[in-house]
Amino acid sequence: xxxxxxxxxxxxxxxxxxxxxxxxxxxxxxxxxxxxxxxxxxxxxxxxxxxxxxxxxxxxxxxxxxxxxxxxxxxxxxxxxxxxxxxxxxxxxxxxxxxxxxxxxxxxxxxxxxxxxxxxxxxxxxxxxxxxxxxxxxxxxxxxxxxxxxxxxxxxxxxxxxxxxxxxxxxxxxxxxxxxxxxxxxxxxxxxxxxxxxxxxxxxxxx
Amino acid sequence: xxxxxxxxxxxxxxxxxxxxxxxxxxxxxxxxxxxxxxxxxxxxxxxxxxxxxxxxxxxxxxxxxxxxxxxxxxxxxxxxxxxxxxxxxxxxxxxxxxxxxxxxxxxxxxxxxxxxxxxxxxxxxxxxxxxxxxxxxxxxxxxxxxxxxxxxxxxxxxxxxxxxxxxxxxxxxxxxxxxxxxxxxxxxxxxxxxxxxxxxxxxxxxx
Amino acid sequence: xxxxxxxxxxxxxxxxxxxxxxxxxxxxxxxxxxxxxxxxxxxxxxxxxxxxxxxxxxxxxxxxxxxxxxxxxxxxxxxxxxxxxxxxxxxxxxxxxxxxxxxxxxxxxxxxxxxxxxxxxxxxxxxxxxxxxxxxxxxxxxxxxxxxxxxxxxxxxxxxxxxxxxxxxxxxxxxxxxxxxxxxxxxxxxxxxxxxxxxxxxxxxxx
Amino acid sequence: xxxxxxxxxxxxxxxxxxxxxxxxxxxxxxxxxxxxxxxxxxxxxxxxxxxxxxxxxxxxxxxxxxxxxxxxxxxxxxxxxxxxxxxxxxxxxxxxxxxxxxxxxxxxxxxxxxxxxxxxxxxxxxxxxxxxxxxxxxxxxxxxxxxxxxxxxxxxxxxxxxxxxxxxxxxxxxxxxxxxxxxxxxxxxxxxxxxxxxxxxxxxxxx
DNA sequence: AATGAATGAGATTTCATTCAT
DNA sequence: AATGAATGAAATCTCATTCAT
Numbered sequence: 001x002x003x004x005x006x007x008x009x010x011x012x013x014x015x016x017x018x019x020x021x022x023x024x025x026x027x028x029x030x031x032x033x034x035x036x037x038x039x040x041x042x043x044x045x046x047x048x049x050x051x052x053x054x055x056x057x058x059x060x061x062x063x064x065x066x067x068x069x070x071x072x073x074x075x076x077x078x079x080x081x082x083x084x085x086x087x088x089x090x091x092x093x094x095x096x097x098x099x100x101x102x103x104x105x106x107x108x109x110x111x112x113x114x115x116x117x118x119x120x121x122x123x124x125x126x127x128x129x130x131x132x133x134x135x136x137x138x139x140x141x142x143x144x145x146x147x148x149x150x151x152x153x154x155x156x157x158x159x160x161x162x163x164x165x166x167x168x169x170x171x172x173x174x175x176x177x178x179x180x181x182x183x184x185x186x187x188x189x190x191x192x193x194x195x196x197x198x199x200x201x202x203x204x205x206x207x
Numbered sequence: 208x209x210x211x212x213x214x215x216x217x218x219x220x221x222x223x224x225x226x227x228x229x230x231x232x233x234x235x236x237x238x239x240x241x242x243x244x245x246x247x248x249x250x251x252x253x254x255x256x257x258x259x260x261x262x263x264x265x266x267x268x269x270x271x272x273x274x275x276x277x278x279x280x281x282x283x284x285x286x287x288x289x290x291x292x293x294x295x296x297x298x299x300x301x302x303x304x305x306x307x308x309x310x311x312x313x314x315x316x317x318x319x320x321x322x323x324x325x326x327x328x329x330x331x332x333x334x335x336x337x338x339x340x341x342x343x344x345x346x347x348x349x350x351x352x353x354x355x356x357x358x359x360x361x362x363x364x365x366x367x368x369x370x371x372x373x374x375x376x377x378x379x380x381x382x383x384x385x386x387x388x389x390x391x392x393x394x395x396x397x398x399x400x401x402x403x404x405x406x407x408x409x410x411x412x413x414x
Numbered sequence: 415x416x417x418x419x420x421x422x423x424x425x426x427x428x429x430x431x432x433x434x435x436x437x438x439x440x441x442x443x444x445x446x447x448x449x450x451x452x453x454x455x456x457x458x459x460x461x462x463x464x465x466x467x468x469x470x471x472x473x474x475x476x477x478x479x480x481x482x483x484x485x486x487x488x489x490x491x492x493x494x495x496x497x498x499x500x501x502x503x504x505x506x507x508x509x510x511x512x513x514x515x516x517x518x519x520x521x522x523x524x525x526x527x528x529x530x531x532x533x534x535x536x537x538x539x540x541x542x543x544x545x546x547x548x549x550x551x552x553x554x555x556x557x558x559x560x561x562x563x564x565x566x567x568x569x570x571x572x573x574x575x576x577x578x579x580x581x582x583x584x585x586x587x588x589x590x591x592x593x594x595x596x597x598x599x600x601x602x603x604x605x606x607x608x609x610x611x612x613x614x615x616x617x618x619x620x621x
Numbered sequence: 622x623x624x625x626x627x628x629x630x631x632x633x634x635x636x637x638x639x640x641x642x643x644x645x646x647x648x649x650x651x652x653x654x655x656x657x658x659x660x661x662x663x664x665x666x667x668x669x670x671x672x673x674x675x676x677x678x679x680x681x682x683x684x685x686x687x688x689x690x691x692x693x694x695x696x697x698x699x700x701x702x703x704x705x706x707x708x709x710x711x712x713x714x715x716x717x718x719x720x721x722x723x724x725x726x727x728x729x730x731x732x733x734x735x736x737x738x739x740x741x742x743x744x745x746x747x748x749x750x751x752x753x754x755x756x757x758x759x760x761x762x763x764x765x766x767x768x769x770x771x772x773x774x775x776x777x778x779x780x781x782x783x784x785x786x787x788x789x790x791x792x793x794x795x796x797x798x799x800x801x802x803x804x805x806x807x808x809x810x811x812x813x814x815x816x817x818x819x820x821x822x823x824x825x826x827x828x
Numbered sequence: 829a830a831t832g833a834a835t836g837a838g839a840t841t842t843c844a845t846t847c848a849t
Numbered sequence: 850a851a852t853g854a855a856t857g858a859a860a861t862c863t864c865a866t867t868c869a870t
Contacts, residue, residue, distance in 0.1 A: 009835065035328060037244035041861060053835050056862065085335055121242065136390075161394040165403055167389060169380070176379050183343075184375070187368040196372055204411030217850065248844055260847085260852045269844065424854065449742060451658035457841060467856045470841065532742055536656065550804075575808040579817055582805070587790070588798050594789060597757075601782040610786055618825030631829065662865060674831045674868085683865065 001133045004067060004126065007060040017056050018049045022048045024072045027065050032111045036066055036119040037205045067131075072122050073112045076135040081141065092154050093207070096198055098145045099170055103194045106174040114178040143167040156207045166205060175198050208340045211274060211333065214267040229255045234272050237299045238296045241328045243273055244324040246386050270331045274338075279343040280319045287312045288348065299361050299413070303405055305352045306377055310401045313381040323383040350374040363414045375414060381403050415547045418481060418540065421474040433472050436462045438486045442513055446525045449486050450480050451531040476536045481545075484534050487526045488548040494519045495555065498508050506620070512559045513584055517608045520588040528592040557581040570621045580619060588613050622754045625688060625747065628681040639649050640679045643669045645693045648686050654730045657687055657740040684745045688752075691741055694733045695755040701726045702762065713775050713827070717819055719766045720791055724815045727795040736801040764788040777828045787826060 008016050013067060026047035030039040043063050045055040057067055084101035120131055145195050146163050149155045157163050177184060184193060215223050233254035239248040248269050252262040266272055283314055291308035313320050328394050350384060353370050356362045384391060384400060421429050440461035444453040455476050459469040473479055498515035520527050533547055560577050564567045571577050591598060591607060600605060629637050647668035651660040662683050664675040680686055705722035727734050741752055767784050770776045778784050798814060800803060805814060 051835050087236055121325055172383050187371055200411035204407035258852050464857050578808055590793050601785055607708055614825035618821035668829050
């Protein structure tokens with residue numbers, strides 16, 4: 001699945017990168033507050049620090065902004081997660097660490113994740129598959145860690161499907177930390193939330 | 208928290224009820240397909256079977272439609288769930304049945320739940336608290352069943368907060384069946400999904 | 415070749431007709447002065463006597479206005495010409511009268527004809543064939559009168575192609591009266607222009 | 622009537638000439654295809670082989686491009702025609718040759734002539750008189766040839782105005798070859814068209 | 829002299845809402 | 850109570866022009 005090409009009138013690739021970063025940052029701020037549809041392109045331009053004309057030098061349509069935002073968030077979540085996962089733990093411990101890391105990343109990027117989570121459905125039809133695939137990639141990262149534990153005989157999961165389900169549950173519990181934030185924060189710190197969820201998940205599947 | 212009053216020019220309460228039901232049905236169809244923001248009031252009127260002028264005899268603004276939709280869906284989910292729960296099982300079995308019932312209701316109303324789930328954030332600021340409270344009510348229904356089990360010494364949950372968390376997890380796993388529908392359906396029937404999730408949840412918390 | 419369907423949100427066919435007539439009148443005034451491209455939709459709305467919103471209740475796009483204008487002008491030119499031609503003259507006299515009538519119609523509608531002549535090229539690609547066919551109809555009307563004369567042995571024209579050419583010349587001399595208006599008016603009244611052109615044309619082809 | 626001065630930031634007259642030639646060539650190509658108004662300055666720059674910044678080093682506004690285009694086309698038509706006319710024929714023959722030559726030039730430059738013909742009306746108000754005068758010059762060239770014939774007693778034209786009219790007819794029949802091209806080409810080669818038109822014109826006015 | 833990124837006025841179009849019938 | 854034509858604020862997007870490099 002190819003990354004969608006967002007058109008730009010500007011040639012300098014460095015500049016495109018820089019401006020788009022400004023744009024994404026500005027847009028996330030606004031989307032966070034008012035959502036994609038209630039945010040105007042003029043507001044995006046202003047918040048990004050340039051004029052409406054300049055905005056359209058770097059995108060083809062408003063929807064492109066949403067695409068860039070979603071894409072950037074996914075990339076960053078994935079990159080941060082990968083970094084956290086890059087350690088030499090193994091077995092159940094590795095799974096625990098993965099879950100904790102994922103929750104940590106989600107917490108670090110709560111606004112962004114929430115935005116992506118709520119607005120991705122407004123992506124143009126053609127961009128959707130690409131973004132769904134990103135989501136899939138994430139699932140697979142978790143999935144493969146779970147699978148390793150199963151193969152090491154540490155977990156009581158019989159079928160592939162069950163492994164997938166556990167991975168989905170973990171991911172969704174991560175998102176849940178963003179979209180039920182206001183309720184959950186009353187009860188738990190991130191650490192408490194993480195510890196409890198890990199405990200329940202593992203007790204539910206451990207041999 | 209009072210139900211928000213949606214203004215109407217029409218006096219006949221019966222008629223108001225009837226027209227709003229038409230409206231909600233029409234709107235859900237459209238929101239399901241294109242989301243709240245991409246649906247026009249004209250389309251809602253047409254799909255509901257009356258004119259744009261008539262639509263505005265029964266609401267004050269487009270956002271009122273969304274509010275009516277969300278409210279109606281919550282009420283129906285809650286009513287159906289209540290009905291399912293109205294039996295004389297007890298103990299862990301009662302919890303299992305509650306989870307299964309909830310998942311069943313969510314499945315029966317998947318389109319509606321998904322719509323509500325994705326569009327509720329677009330509700331007018333004043334309406335939000337009321338809807339959040341509805342969500343809270345739902346949580347409490349599940350929560351109290353879990354709490355009963357704890358009090359009967361059947362579950363290994365130490366704090367109130369932990370009970371709340373389990374309830375949230377159950378609810379979110381219900382929603383998950385709607386918003387990860389396309390992926391999950393490839394792997395599971397509703398029954399399989401229900402069975403596995405119940406198993407994992409319970410093993411995770413049972414004494 | 416079907417007439418292009420211009421979309422309208424309004425149901426009342428009578429009203430559509432009325433509003434479009436206002437619109438065409440307003441638009442011709444403006445196009446005459448500033449051309450299609452320099453005229454804004456807001457100006458068209460204002461000149462037509464309604465708001466920009468109302469304008470778009472009766473058309474789908476700005477180009478539709480141009481189409482309506484061109485279509486209406488052709489229809490009127492053709493209708494007027496038909497009426498003038500509806501008499502019992504025959505032979506060379508009939509041809510003379512046809513030419514004079516055509517020039518008269520063109521003169522009566524000089525602004526409209528000029529507009530159509532200058533702006534038709536801006537019609538949307540799909541509408542062009544329909545308008546070209548209208549032009550063709552006009553040519554054929556003249557053509558058939560010339561052909562009758564030939565068949566009556568009154569004109570010295572050997573081939574079909576030559577008949578067509580004469581018809582084209584007549585039509586173009588009509589248009590010429592609109593687009594070289596400022597120069598020609600210095601030298602001739604319409605009557606003088608008509609008389610001289612008829613004389614030259616006929617001497618050029620009469621037996 | 623002075624040639625309108627098109628401003629340039631560049632001093633080197635040679636370079637100005639060169640760049641403007643590139644520009645005219647590029648612009649004609651584009652205007653031919655999409656018309657003046659639908660062509661952007663960016664496109665003109667690109668098609669001309671330089672940047673938008675450079676384009677504006679050689680003109681003051683987009684309309685200047687149109688002016689340069691129209692001016693250049695007129696000059697070339699006139700120059701080519703003059704060259705063709707520079708022979709020692711005389712009498713009716715000279716007129717015949719003039720018409721044929723003019724039609725030939727028009728045919729050689731059909732795209733250019735068509736562009737000029739269709740877009741000249743978009744020239745800025747101040748430039749229009751100059752271009753009309755060019756058109757007038759052309760008319761006079763033909764006119765004086767006709768007049769010579771009249772003075773030699775070869776043509777049956779009584780008044781100055783009649784001479785003018787014949788000249789106009791000839792010019793318009795030339796243009797007609799460009800703007801009715803698609804219809805006329807089905808019936809005639811340029812040679813046939815030329816021969817027939819000359820025949821009709823002359824029979825119409827010859828003694 | 830050449831470049832091309834930046835600008836913002838202005839164009840087209842949409843659509844929630846009103847109100848006379 | 851029902852209708853639907855009218856409205857105009859506001860949204861997206863374009864593009865001629867400028868100016869720093």
